[in-house]
Ligand SMILES: NC(=O)c1ccc[n+]([C@@H]2O[C@H](COP(=O)([O-])OP(=O)(O)OC[C@H]3O[C@@H](n4cnc5c(N)ncnc54)[C@H](O)[C@@H]3O)[C@@H](O)[C@H]2O)c1
């Protein structure tokens with residue numbers, strides 16, 4: 001029987017104070033060594049997923065470059081279908097399979113615009129993307145593992161309903177501060193610590209001054 005959801009790994013690099021970017025959106029926290037580790041992980045998963053703001057601010061490629069291996073399918077959460085034609089993801093989507101996930105809120109004109117790009121469009125959810133439904137749809141497509149690479153809003157959407165299996169955090173030797181700087185987990189947050197998913201520390205790895213923490217959800 002097909003599983004109802006792929007194995008989901010949340011991945012991020014944080015400062016010691018739990019930020020994933022500065023208030024201006026500067027997010028380069030990983031070291032070269034950590035980048036190689038991340039790309040090895042990317043090469044082992046079926047898909048890699050980010051939210052629209054991360055595409056807007058980082059303009060990522062989401063490919064495997066610092067090691068040998070296959071590129072995962074790229075998935076962008078983009079309720080209104082507003083991803084820029086000039087983003088690296090769209091510019092390379094002819095060669096690297098890419099899925100843009102929109103909600104029913106998308107306008108007809110935005111949907112028509114998206115259809116012109118060489119991407120697959122998945123519609124899931126009323127206003128914003130319904131993550132549970134999306135994971136079900138990805139399972140039907142035989143996607144068995146998804147690496148979620150943020151940002152904070154996307155992380156919250158997976159965490160609030162317990163829709164993840166593993167969390168890999170690179171604790172980077174920086175202190176960023178700023179109440180408006182993006183944290184590892186954004187959204188409304190839990191009201192009580194007892195509402196938080198319970199995590200078991202599976203392993204730690206020191207990469208010079210960076211510390212990679214690998215947790216599994218109990
Ligand atoms: N250090 C790191 O590991 C790391 C990783 C990723 C991103 N970042 C940083 O995080 C910042 C962006 O984070 P963010 O929280 O603003 O945005 P995000 O990247 O999580 O994107 C959120 C947006 O995605 C779209 N979306 C649609 N459906 C959604 C759903 N169900 N759940 C969540 N999003 C949905 C919405 O437009 C939403 O506003 C950037 O500055 C980026 O550099 C850092």
Ligand SMILES: Nc1nc(=O)c(N)c(NC[C@H](O)[C@H](O)[C@H](O)COP(=O)(O)O)[nH]1
Pocket residue numbers: 011012013027028029030038050054058059060061062063149150170
């Ligand atoms: N592990 C990790 N360390 C970081 O320092 C950082 N900024 C990210 N951020 C994840 C986010 O998805 C980024 O946009 C991509 O890491 C950029 O991906 P590319 O190199 O362009 O493929 N992730």
